[in-house]
Amino acid sequence: MRTLTMAEALREALMEEMARDPRVVVLGEDLRAAAPFGITKGFVEQFGEDRVLDTPISEAALIGASLGAAITGMRPVADMHFADFVTCAMDEVVNQIAKVRYMFGGQVDVPLVLRMPTGNVKGAAAHHSQSLEAWFAHTPGLRVVFPSTPADAKGLLKTCIRGLNPVIFFEHKRLYKVSGVVPEGETLIPLGQADVKRPGSDVTVVATGWMVHRALEAADALAQEGVSVEVLDPRCLAPFDKATLFASVAKTHRVVIVEEAVKTGAFGAQIAAWLAEELFDELDAPIQRAASEDVPIPFSPPMEEFVIPNVGDVVAAVRRLC
Amino acid sequence: MPSLDLQIALLKTMVRIRTFEERVRDLFAAGRLPGFVHLSIGQEATAAGACCALRSDDYVLSTHRGHGHMVAKGADTSKMMAELFAKRTGSCKGKGGSMHIADASVGVLGANGVVAGGLTVAAGVGLSIRQRRSGQVCLCFFGDGAANRGPVHEAMNLAVIWKLPVIFLCENNGWASTTSHRYGSSVADLAVRASGYGLTGVVVDGMDAMAVHDAVQVAVDRARAGGGPAFIEAKVVRWQGHYEGDPQGYRDKREIADGKARCPIHRLASALMAAGSLGDEDVASLWRAAQDEIDGAVAFAESSPLPAPEDALQDLFAGC
Numbered sequence: 001m002r003t004l005t006m007a008e009a010l011r012e013a014l015m016e017e018m019a020r021d022p023r024v025v026v027l028g029e030d031l032r033a034a035a036p037f038g039i040t041k042g043f044v045e046q047f048g049e050d051r052v053l054d055t056p057i058s059e060a061a062l063i064g065a066s067l068g069a070a071i072t073g074m075r076p077v078a079d080m081h082f083a084d085f086v087t088c089a090m091d092e093v094v095n096q097i098a099k100v101r102y103m104f105g106g107q108v109d110v111p112l113v114l115r116m117p118t119g120n121v122k123g124a125a126a127h128h129s130q131s132l133e134a135w136f137a138h139t140p141g142l143r144v145v146f147p148s149t150p151a152d153a154k155g156l157l158k159t160c161i162r163g164l165n166p167v168i169f170f171e172h173k174r175l176y177k178v179s180g181v182v183p184e185g186e187t188l189i190p191l192g193q194a195d196v197k198r199p200g201s202d203v204t205v206v207a208t209g210w211m212v213h214r215a216l217e218a219a220d221a222l223a224q225e226g227v228s229v230e231v232l233d234p235r236c237l238a239p240f241d242k243a244t245l246f247a248s249v250a251k252t253h254r255v256v257i258v259e260e261a262v263k264t265g266a267f268g269a270q271i272a273a274w275l276a277e278e279l280f281d282e283l284d285a286p287i288q289r290a291a292s293e294d295v296p297i298p299f300s301p302p303m304e305e306f307v308i309p310n311v312g313d314v315v316a317a318v319r320r321l322c
Numbered sequence: 323m324p325s326l327d328l329q330i331a332l333l334k335t336m337v338r339i340r341t342f343e344e345r346v347r348d349l350f351a352a353g354r355l356p357g358f359v360h361l362s363i364g365q366e367a368t369a370a371g372a373c374c375a376l377r378s379d380d381y382v383l384s385t386h387r388g389h390g391h392m393v394a395k396g397a398d399t400s401k402m403m404a405e406l407f408a409k410r411t412g413s414c415k416g417k418g419g420s421m422h423i424a425d426a427s428v429g430v431l432g433a434n435g436v437v438a439g440g441l442t443v444a445a446g447v448g449l450s451i452r453q454r455r456s457g458q459v460c461l462c463f464f465g466d467g468a469a470n471r472g473p474v475h476e477a478m479n480l481a482v483i484w485k486l487p488v489i490f491l492c493e494n495n496g497w498a499s500t501t502s503h504r505y506g507s508s509v510a511d512l513a514v515r516a517s518g519y520g521l522t523g524v525v526v527d528g529m530d531a532m533a534v535h536d537a538v539q540v541a542v543d544r545a546r547a548g549g550g551p552a553f554i555e556a557k558v559v560r561w562q563g564h565y566e567g568d569p570q571g572y573r574d575k576r577e578i579a580d581g582k583a584r585c586p587i588h589r590l591a592s593a594l595m596a597a598g599s600l601g602d603e604d605v606a607s608l609w610r611a612a613q614d615e616i617d618g619a620v621a622f623a624e625s626s627p628l629p630a631p632e633d634a635l636q637d638l639f640a641g642c
Contacts, residue, residue: 025453050452050453051453053449053484055480056476056479056480056483058476058479058480059476060442060472060473060476060477061442061445061473061476061477061479061480063442064441064442064443064445064446064473064476064477065442065443065445065446065449065477065480066446067442067443067446068431068442068443068444068445068446068447068448068449068450068460069446069447069449069450069453070446071426071431071443071447072381072431072446072447072450072451072454073450073454074449074450074453074454076446091436091439091473092442092443092473095435095436095439096434096436096439096443099422100424100432101637101638101639101640102417102637102638103414103417103418103422103424103432104413104414104417104418104422104424104426104432105412105413105414105415105416105417105418105637106415106636106637106640107414107424107425107426107427108424108426108431109640110640140638141638141639143639163640163641164639164640164641165639165640165641
């Protein structure tokens with residue numbers, strides 16, 4: 001079995017889909033130079049300038065143009081550069097992309113993927129570190145995908161590019177260089193299927209993105225104490241796989257939700273609400289959450305590390321239950 | 323000399339738009355239509371002039387004041403009226419209404435509830451046309467209010483650097499809702515901003531359908547031949563309020579009277595009659611045909627069913 005980094009897996013997925021379908025084009029800032037994360041390295045040489053489109057620093061135009069192309073026969077994959085910059089194109093994402101199909105009574109499909117390099121990267125601070133996935137899960141009409149492994153990233157991105165619906169595709173910047181096993185050849189992962197990253201019996205830890213890795217570390221540590229942790233990665237926030245979550249919690253009867261987003265109004269609050277509404281009788285203890293403090297991500301490392309949940313925070317949350 | 327067929331097509335289109343809009347005005351005043359509507363009465367020449375310069379497979383991005391654009395591009399007025407009546411048979415199955423009306427079958431990719439919401443989308447349509455080498459063009463209507471929003475700048479810059487076949491047509495009616503163009507814009511002629519993008523801005527009398535048509539035709543021919551985008555500003559007069567029911571206390575009534583004195587329909591009809599091309603009865607029959615069409619549209623809308631409440635859960639995603 002071969003291993004790839006997540007950046008390599010995403011690059012392979014994009015390359016395969018561009019080779020497969022001439023309607024697929026990539027748009028964004030610095031794509032030809034493959035800056036800053038290297039995903040599109042070599043693309044312009046292979047696919048030409050017509051399909052590897054560098055845009056000026058014009059986020060609204062990047063996203064609006066992707067929509068215009070998507071509803072008239074293309075399959076654009078737009079690169080937000082840093083997820084934080086989507087704020088400069090929120091009308092295009094929230095009012096236009098998410099709504100045109102519905103507003104027009106289903107007259108158009110919107111086969112569009114918006115790649116969002118997200119989350120903390122050391123010292124990037126407030127404008128380059130946010131975890132904004134809840135905003136988009138809160139917007140009807142969008143698919144929201146957030147893989148945590150190279151194999152999931154590849155399989156999900158390929159599925160999204162072949163689909164007919166707009167996808168906000170979060171890629172954690174801390175995970176670009178993290179390696180994992182990626183199967184050779186065609187791999188497609190359906191949307192809306194959670195994945196149990198580690199089976200366990202005492203408590204379910206639901207985590208997304210980089211936090212999946214911290215949850216797995218915490219599970220290792222807790223195993224030394226005899227606590228068996230099941231780590232569940234939803235992989236997609238919309239559509240969300242409630243069935244797998246509920247099956248896990250019905251087994252463990254305890255749940256911790258871990259995410260990098262600031263706690264108030266984060267997607268984990270929605271997961272907690274579903275459990276409270278629909279699975280209350282299965283819970284033997286209060287739902288626990290570990291999320292970032294409700295502040296912008298600060299620059300200085302001690303503050304940055306304090307704000308974002310770490311392995312110790314996950315361990316502590318589990319210990320409150322067991 | 324312009325062809326008689328074209329002039330008659332322009333006149334007929336304007337008469338159909340006027341008839342549609344006046345009927346909507348009356349229906350809305352009578353409380354028959356939910357929501358709110360923005361009418362283009364008096365501005366028919368821009369819709370007709372521009373769309374008569376397009377092929378049937380060309381695209382149009384419209385605005386919140388977009389009924390005329392739809393009619394001119396060939397949308398079915400029965401489905402349009404049904405949409406305004408919020409019926410299941412409407413252009414958008416009752417999900418869009420006046421401000422989000424669209425008919426992709428004739429290339430109208432939507433009105434827009436967000437001022438300037440269509441310009442960046444138009445750039446993307448232009449990109450798609452270029453990639454597919456389809457020879458189409460995309461015409462994007464926007465207003466003087468939209469001209470002061472940021473996405474206009476981004477869209478025009480992108481269209482120029484990528485040489486996209488997009489015609490940006492500003493309908494400057496002098497009012498961004500209740501804020502005057504004179505107050506809200508840095509320049510009297512918005513077309514001068516075109517030079518900031520390396521384009522030659524064109525100003526036309528938007529109350530003259532032939533003038534609009536000719537200016538748009540030049541831009542369309544150039545764009546189709548690979549010459550890139552264009553920026554045209556059509557000066558028009560909004561006869562109605564920003565929305566139906568707007569008391570317009572902010573506006574000098576003489577401006578509206580002047581606009582009515584320059585009625586684009588009267589102007590073209592008079593010219594054709596003076597030239598002996600049309601008689602009184604020819605013009606009257608255009609109005610009668612339009613009345614019959616809109617009578618039929620209203621009857622269709624009235625007799626159509628409302629959506630089922632749970633239809634609200636359909637059409638969000640493809641394949642679901």
